[in-house]
Amino acid sequence: MYLGGVQPYLQYIFGDVFGFLAAWTWIVAVMPATLAILSIVFVESIYSAIGTTTQSRGLEHKFFSVLVLAVMTGANSISTRASTRLNGFFVLTKFISILAIAVAGLAVIVLQVSDPQRDIGGRDWFQKPWFGNRDTIDPDGHEIRWSTLSSWEILGHLSAALYGALWAYSGWDKVR
Amino acid sequence: MVSITSTDNNPQQPLLASGNVSQGQHYNAADNETSASDRPWQPSEPSTFKRSLGVIDAFGIVISIVIGSGVFTSPGAIDTNVPSPGVALVIWVLGGVLAWTGASTLAELGTAIPGEGQCPIKPTPITSQSCPV
Numbered sequence: 013m014y015l016g017g018v019q020p021y022l023q024y025i026f027g028d029v030f031g032f033l034a035a036w037t038w039i040v041a042v043m044p045a046t047l048a049i050l051s052i053v054f055v056e057s058i059y060s061a062i063g064t065t066t067q068s069r070g071l072e073h074k075f076f077s078v079l080v081l082a083v084m085t086g087a088n089s090i091s092t093r094a095s096t097r098l099n100g101f102f103v104l105t106k107f108i109s110i111l112a113i114a115v116a117g118l119a120v121i122v123l124q125v126s127d128p129q130r131d132i133g134g135r136d137w138f139q140k141p142w143f144g145n146r147d148t149i150d151p152d153g154h155e156i157r158w159s160t161l162s163s164w165e166i167l168g169h170l171s172a173a174l175y176g177a178l179w180a181y182s183g184w185d186k187v188r
Numbered sequence: 189m190v191s192i193t194s195t196d197n198n199p200q201q202p203l204l205a206s207g208n209v210s211q212g213q214h215y216n217a218a219d220n221e222t223s224a225s226d227r228p229w230q231p232s233e234p235s236t237f238k239r240s241l242g243v244i245d246a247f248g249i250v251i252s253i254v255i256g257s258g259v260f261t262s263p264g265a266i267d268t269n270v271p272s273p274g275v276a277l278v279i280w281v282l283g284g285v286l287a288w289t290g291a292s293t294l295a296e297l298g299t300a301i302p303g304e305g306q307c308p309i310k311p312t313p314i315t316s317q318s319c320p321v
Binding site: 102 | 252258264274282288
């Protein structure tokens, strides 16, 4: 049985009840939700790569997500070594794509600075203020006009954004 | 990756076992009642799990978890909730700082409390003190 470092630490410091609650939350809520999100995101990314972005509510989409989850569970059940090798492949893919994004960004900056008249990469970062408010259209098609929101509402949006950032950084508690 | 794990000549050896601990030390019910809380937890029998992953494998897994697919999914969630790209960058840095506080807290706990960071599956005789981490 694998548990992260949080459960034994809580058990050691605060007692069995808190250790149990941590493990229970982890097994019942956190891990299943994370795996479900990752499977859905995986299939969504594949669909976007093909060029379809309107399928996200389809039954097909859900079926493929469940299939991905089942295949990954099966792979882990069959052999830890095999799934670790698969993991190595995914790490490589991820690093290559992150590197490609960074290189593309740097290339656009260099080309734009070397010739300010050149029309490359949308020119958004070059012409508009970085901290100037821009109206946002969220995925539901609802438009957010930042100048009309109260500071309390803006704080709510910023908290949601921070939560997204923390989701991206999550995993630091798995080292031990 | 493969070369690291092939140097393990004894896969049955528990991860916790170090040089000064005699192998196969078993719990003795008689002396447990007095001194179990004074000394580190000892596995009562050799682990049945085979050690099949090495240091580089573990490192790869952790890197893969932290730099997960979140890097590719979160920009959307952030960008719909911030008024400008500059604020989005600030949110990214802020998230990094928060994650760093958590990671360094766990690193501190990990070095302050010796052991593997995991509870044994099989409870030791005195349950409440079976897991000094």
